[in-house]
Amino acid sequence: MWYNTAMCMLTKTTEFPLSPLPGPLLAWFRENARDLPWRRTRDPYPIWVSEIMLQQTRVAAVLGYYARFLTAFPSVEALAGAPEERLMKCWEGLGYYSRARNLHKAARQVAEAGGFPETYEGLLALPGIGPYTAAAVASAAFGVREAAVDGNVLRVVTRLLDCREDIAQPRVKAWVRDRVREVLPSAAEDMRIFNQATMELGATVCVPNGPPRCEACPAGDWCLARRRGTAQTLPVKSGKKPRRTEELTVFVLLRQGRTALRRRPDTGLLAGLWEFPHVPGTLDEAAAAAAVEAWGLRPLDWHSRLAARHIFTHVEWHMTGYVLEVRGEGPEDFLWTDRADFEARAVPSAFTRYTEAARELLESPDGAPPAGGGEERT
Ligand code: SF4
Numbered sequence: 001m002w003y004n005t006a007m008c009m010l011t012k013t014t015e016f017p018l019s020p021l022p023g024p025l026l027a028w029f030r031e032n033a034r035d036l037p038w039r040r041t042r043d044p045y046p047i048w049v050s051e052i053m054l055q056q057t058r059v060a061a062v063l064g065y066y067a068r069f070l071t072a073f074p075s076v077e078a079l080a081g082a083p084e085e086r087l088m089k090c091w092e093g094l095g096y097y098s099r100a101r102n103l104h105k106a107a108r109q110v111a112e113a114g115g116f117p118e119t120y121e122g123l124l125a126l127p128g129i130g131p132y133t134a135a136a137v138a139s140a141a142f143g144v145r146e147a148a149v150d151g152n153v154l155r156v157v158t159r160l161l162d163c164r165e166d167i168a169q170p171r172v173k174a175w176v177r178d179r180v181r182e183v184l185p186s187a188a189e190d191m192r193i194f195n196q197a198t199m200e201l202g203a204t205v206c207v208p209n210g211p212p213r214c215e216a217c218p219a220g221d222w223c224l225a226r227r228r229g230t231a232q233t234l235p236v237k238s239g240k241k242p243r244r245t246e247e248l249t250v251f252v253l254l255r256q257g258r259t260a261l262r263r264r265p266d267t268g269l270l271a272g273l274w275e276f277p278h279v280p281g282t283l284d285e286a287a288a289a290a291a292v293e294a295w296g297l298r299p300l301d302w303h304s305r306l307a308a309r310h311i312f313t314h315v316e317w318h319m320t321g322y323v324l325e326v327r328g329e330g331p332e333d334f335l336w337t338d339r340a341d342f343e344a345r346a347v348p349s350a351f352t353r354y355t356e357a358a359r360e361l362l363e364s365p366d367g368a369p370p371a372g373g374g375e376e377r378t
Contacts (some may be wrong), residue, residue: 017161018183024218026190029197034059034204037066039196044116044141045076048106051133052099056313059203065094079104080111088273088346095349097273102128120146139195143188147180148195149173152202158235159206162224167235206231243316249288250278250308250321250351252358253297255328258336259358261345269312274345276354277334282320297328306357310350317350323357339363 033039036059038050049069053062072090073079079087084104091100106126110116117123118141124134131149138144147153154167157176165172180198185191201219206212214226225231253260253276261274279291285302292299303323310317330336337345339362347355 018157018179020222021160021219022183022185022190022194025197025201026185026193028218029193029200032204033193033196033200037063039140042141042192044118044137046070047140048116048129048133048137049103051136052103052128053094055099055133056096057094061094065091076107076116077111079107084272085344085346089344092346093349093352097270097346097348099128101272116141118142118144120144136195139191140193143191145184145186145191147177147184148199149177149180150199150202151208152199152206153180153195155208155235156198156202156206159212159225159231160219160223162228162230162234164230164234164236166238168238241314243311243314245316245318247280247282248278248317248319249281249283249291250276250319250354251288251292252276252321252323252354252361253292253330253334254303254323254325254358254361255336257362258338259342259362260330260334261337261342261347262331262333262335269315270348270350274335274347276321276347276351276358277330278319282318285322288322292324292326295328295330295334297326297330299324299326301325303361304357306353308351308353312350319353321354321357323354323361 036050038047041047046066050062050066053066053069069090072086073082082104084101087100087104088097091097094100106128109126117125118138120134120138123129123138124131129137133148135144135146135148136150138146139148149157154173154176157163157179158165158167161179163172163176165175167173167176185194201217202208205217212226212231214220214223214231217223217226220226223231225234251260260277262277264270264273264275266272277295281287283291285305289299301324303325306321306323308317308319308321310319335341339359342358342362
């Protein structure tokens with residue numbers, strides 16, 4: 001019965017090594033699942049929104065965004081008809097903004113077609129929906145039999161089977177998906193929760209950081225990694241490329257109660273969002289003044305210097321920022337925003353420190369600098 005090799009060899013076996021899983025797993029989930037808002041519905045629209053938001057983002061961080069998003073765009077038709085700027089503003093701070101753009105494109109296709117496709121393949125054809133998301137939405141909304149394999153499922157399955165292969169390899173992911181497919185429940189009601197249950201087990205019991213809670217696990221009696229004491233070494237994942245560091249000097253430029261923003265290019269990191277003007281490198285005040293003058297602006301009054309860092313998936317920004325009053329027009333791509341216009345623009349959370357500084361100054365009735373200017377902190 002047991003899949004009793006030293007490590008999985010990615011071969012098709014005549015045994016069904018996960019076959020004891022579904023019954024206890026589904027019973028456990030029905031008893032122990034977290035009450036999350038997207039689990040209270042079978043409507044594919046909110047389920048899809050939640051799945052897109054949850055990519056690369058923790059549940060706790062998603063909850064507030066999810067509620068606000070569905071209030072702003074209560075149906076796929078409302079989302080399809082919304083201006084992109086409004087959508088991006090709603091997404092501000094959630095990161096990975098291409099998700100929001102694809103959500104918009106897909107919403108238009110769905111609204112035009114008169115509703116969501118009800119198959120795995122149909123969902124997979126929509127922008128921004130990969131195999132995992134298509135399987136997660138199809139199963140939760142329509143009871144479709146397809147395995148949704150995310151990082152949680154990879155961890156649970158490699159531990160259950162004591163699989164020591166590198167999950168960064170596509171063939172290993174495919175092998176895991178095939179093993180899960182072998183044990184998918186046949187009843188639609190069970191299938192609606194099966195993928196969620198496996199992920200929930202990975203998120204709350206077979207956890208990634210720290211020891212798994214095997215004593216609370218519905219598969220604890222037969223898990224191979226538990227028996228062999230290998231759980232915390234699994235899954236095996238080859239190292240990622242080290243993140244590169246970029247140094248930037250960011251400017252919060254103030255001119256008669258307005259601050260300058262400019263739009264990022266339509267492709268690449270933070271595509272199409274609004275940013276504070278910045279230049280590469282860490283500039284001292286003299287070099288910063290020269291950079292401001294190169295934009296055709298005259299520095300008048302330097303308020304503060306603010307340091308900040310932001311970590312993206314592949315790059316880390318180390319920022320030095322200057323808040324200063326200027327005179328002049330500046331380049332054509334500078335948009336001088338008043339408080340209302342500033343608040344309507346989606347500025348990524350990488351600039352939070354500078355957004356706060358700008359907001360404080362734009363709030364001041366006379367545009368006076370905030371108290372305590374001049375300090376530096378990271
Ligand atoms: Fe994970 Fe422990 Fe459950 Fe095995 S018994 S799946 S290691 S929590």
